Amino acid sequence: GENVEQHPSTLSVQEGDSAVIKCTYSDSASNYFPWYKQELGKRPQLIIDIRSNVGEKKDQRIAVTLNKTAKHFSLHITETQPEDSAVYFCAASIDSFGNEKLTFGTGTRLTIIP
Amino acid sequence: EAQVTQNPRYLITVTGKKLTVTCSQNMNHEYMSWYRQDPGLGLRQIYYSMNVEVTDKGDVPEGYKVSRKEKRNFPLILESPSPNQTSLYFCASSLRALNYGYTFGSGTRLTVV
Numbered sequence: 679g680e681n682v683e684q685h686p687s688t689l690s691v692q693e694g695d696s697a698v699i700k701c702t703y704s705d706s707a708s709n710y711f712p713w714y715k716q717e718l719g720k721r722p723q724l725i726i727d728i729r730s731n732v733g734e735k736k737d738q739r740i741a742v743t744l745n746k747t748a749k750h751f752s753l754h755i756t757e758t759q760p761e762d763s764a765v766y767f768c769a770a771s772i773d774s775f776g777n778e779k780l781t782f783g784t785g786t787r788l789t790i791i792p
Numbered sequence: 793e794a795q796v797t798q799n800p801r802y803l804i805t806v807t808g809k810k811l812t813v814t815c816s817q818n819m820n821h822e823y824m825s826w827y828r829q830d831p832g833l834g835l836r837q838i839y840y841s842m843n844v845e846v847t848d849k850g851d852v853p854e855g856y857k858v859s860r861k862e863k864r865n866f867p868l869i870l871e872s873p874s875p876n877q878t879s880l881y882f883c884a885s886s887l888r889a890l891n892y893g894y895t896f897g898s899g900t901r902l903t904v905v
Binding site: 679684687712714722723724727767779780781782784785 | 825827832837
């Protein structure tokens with residue numbers, strides 16, 4: 679089955695700096711890669727996703743890049759703010775009959791230092 | 793308001809006492825799933841359901857049961873809970889199988905003593 683590795687497990691950055699979280703996946707058939715943000719004591723929420731036919735996607739200060747050859751994808755947060763402090767999860771899935779599972783990474787705890 | 797509702801939010805129980813965690817969504821989503829979240833292990837899938845009467849095992853199904861008799865409801869059943877099932881549980885739903893964002897419930901923190 680799919681295996682998703684996420685690094686780093688913790689990350690601290692100064693407010694205003696950029697943060698990058700990286701994930702690798704094992705199954706080359708994976709074609710959907712969402713990112714979720716979980717604030718302390720709350721539920722995970724989808725913040726951005728990318729499909730395998732796209733190499734990069736941006737949404738304001740957040741961007742995701744995908745390298746299918748190397749089987750890795752990354753989350754980039756620019757101009758970080760205190761409200762970006764949270765745990766971030768990457769995930770990967772294969773959209774095909776019989777493989778309807780979304781596999782998550784182990785999470786990155788991002789702390790923004792004021 | 794579109795939402796996934798889980799109950800209860802907190803539960804402390806004793807080993808071996810059967811329990812059910814309910815999950816209901818009001819978005820007419822076809823796909824529903826249960827995850828458990830443990831420190832350092834992320835979110836691991838327990839069971840999922842593609843639609844009514846269609847369920848399948850995730851990565852950690854041992855000790856759990858589910859049913860999908862109605863589209864909106866997807867209860868998680870622990871027939872004989874054990875301490876290693878102490879965890880934070882999330883129900884999630886999606887419009888269709890995958891490639892659509894999940895909407896998560898607010899979570900159930902279960903402690904088995």
